[in-house]
Amino acid sequence: MAKNDVVLLDSIVEKCRPQFGAELDDGELFELFSFDQILKDYEPSFEDLEAGWTDGGNDGGLDGFFIYIDDQIATGDSVHLASKRQPEIDVHVLSVKRAAKFQQQPIDTLISSLAELLDLSIDNDNLSYPYNSDVISQRDLFTSNYVALADRQPSLNITVHYCSRGDASNIATNLRGRADTLIETLEGLFSHSTLRFRFVGATELLESARKQRDFTLRLPFTESYISREGQNYILLCPLSGYNKFICDGDGNLRRYLFESNVRAYLGDVQINRDIQETLNRGPGLGNGDFWWLNNGITILGTKASVAGKELCVENVQIVNGLQTTETIYRYFQGSVTEINDERAVLVKIILAADPETRARIVKATNYQNTVELASLRGLDKIQRDIEQFLFDRGWFYDRRKNVYKNEGRPAERIISVSYLAGAVRAIALGDPAKSSRQRSKSLRDDETYHKTFNTNWDLDVFLSSLEIIRAVESVMHSRRKQLDSPPSTFVHYVGFAYTCEQLGKFPYQPEDTVGIAVPNAEDVQRIRNELEEASEEFQGPGRKYAGVKLSKSFIDEFVKNKFATAQDA
Template structure:
């Protein structure tokens, strides 16, 4: 570890403490920072990060409990779109300590908890340890996700993380032994899983912090048509895969939050997969509508297009299907193509209209479809006058570098409305993300 990495981390935490992200307590700020950095590729909102946080009294040594199904965070089971086949299940168990070294005690606590929390034959009321309601809720969600996905699993990963301000090059043998024990415990409970234990110290956290989303990318193409600032491209499937991925991970930040939910292998996506797998089929773009990209600028350079401020607003099903196909090491010997439409516009109203029109063609979060309503834009404009930014589209301002203390979410405003206008502070305190999935809400 570089000598100054710990000083750099402390400086970052100092700044976030002043901004109260998410509070003014150093250990809570460090914990949130760790969650934010480790889960950066999932492009989670503040509400989603806080949902996975189970730190507190009776947390069993677990600070973060995050469940992902096909790359999407499981925040509620009632209206979650479960994949019909081809399920990818991931569980992230995160322990954060604002210590300047890695210690064995947190892992001892974790071993004791995991040994029974992962035993689904034990009902919650018969668990030996005392566990918080938040942790037990996540255990129930994980248990349900495992049951729902077990017959369709193509990949199951259990990831353990222990983060501190320490040096990963100075881990003691007893600590490494405990980490190995945790991996074995997980495998004993779930024989069909891939289990890994990762240590993140100051150096690793600094490296993650410096990794920024790239919204300006280059896409090679084989042919194109243009009219004004609109471009219709034919891009090779493999080139498009590299365009939407980074080190075999989907660049989720490229997809506008209004179109985040991959529908699993439903009929349409099964057709897409079958077309990809059948190299004797007609060219891919003959059978697929392709994708639509919104941008603020695009320039043709030779046989490629450089696109700025990318938001893929239509074609998530197609994109994820292509990503999953090539992500498993598949080839495309026929060099088939996907149709890509690039629309350059800096007009906010036009962009919102395009997003709403394209999003309405598939099942999306109800609240996302209201993001472009006039009242939502009015709230956004009113708050801007007072130097606040209304996140009517998830992570829109976060991705522009606006600090979290200046960002207000629809759920935050809903809580304020229920508290101050409807005079129901108790209900306001308990509002969760699922509240926004109801038309009346």
């Protein structure tokens, strides 16, 4: 490890403080930074990082516990994310220590914890260690998805990352031995799986942080091209040249080029087997050119210029042809190709800078295929209107994932579409019992979506819902060091009860919430105490958090009892 790597890494991490949160201590900041670098290929949002952040009391050595299904972060109802016939489940467990060297104790702790946390035969009630609710929640998330997808023969990959500011190129023999023991422990739990242990030091984190995404790329072409006044292009690109176009300097696929492509790679399905078979035939008389048998690629850009036999395209986004692209990538990764392979792929380049025009193009190029409806929601006019309205008021609405994160905007001001959907259901629609569980449904189900993002509402309805929930969350959130972070359901219950109190009634209309002052710490504590007292008298079912029962029957009865006079009147 170079002597100055730690100094440079510390400087980069500190520059991230305004973005991740000024109130974080050095250890917490280093944890979030490490999560972001380790998961970089997944393009995690701040909300994604928060979801898998399990550090705190009784964490069993797990500072981060992340589950991805087919490259998308898992949620409570994320089985629908598995688009492949044989889905890939990627589990990333992270132990992050800001120490200047690697030590044995964190690995020993992980061996003990993972041996039972990943043992599906052990119920939560029979775990020998009192793990915090964040760890248990992620364990349940992994277990439920892994079991639900078992009949589809998922590919399971578990990677344990031990991150520090130490030298990963010079690991002591005893540490490597303990890492091997951990892998052997996992091998005893899972067959036919890929298991890895990684030491990630200052040099590796520094190299990851220095990698920048390049959206201005050169696309080679054969012969001539078709263009109308230099505004759009149709060309044939050599297969090998296209492979270089989609790969970074390390030979990895530039997945960020597909942010506007609404579909995921579908894996071993018939269309991809057909593409692979065509590629495997190779060049030769009678086989035909590749582009004869393929629909080609559609690329969206803002500017382009021709230099020799290359087209330089700015702000590249591949909006259609992901299946072809990834199959080409895998072909060049896994086979010895012919040196004289002159086959080509058809590429269409459309230049458009206007956001609305780009949105129409993305929709038009994908409507011809079966696409998860939720993937197109961010292109709707109501979503663009909300984004602009919130932007003018200091909020950054992430309808296009990670746009604002990549601009360096502060995490506490970035709001995802699903986060806003949950806030609206809890506050504007007065339905906190379903607000968290149906956040994904608010995007997938057409009826639920239009109810949640009602185009007839004043946009202030969305702002009020957001600011009430965010204010409650900021008061209740403990940042791991003392208490578990509150589940979103609990936050929504408190926000909903506060809204009813301010209005003095329930039910109410969504527009009634406009103008409600956001709660302060005293308001949140008072409502929390009232909910806890009511929970002690409530005889119905419901799991408890901080003494409050989280069930629909409880919150319905609480509101009815507290506002019975107002309702009767």
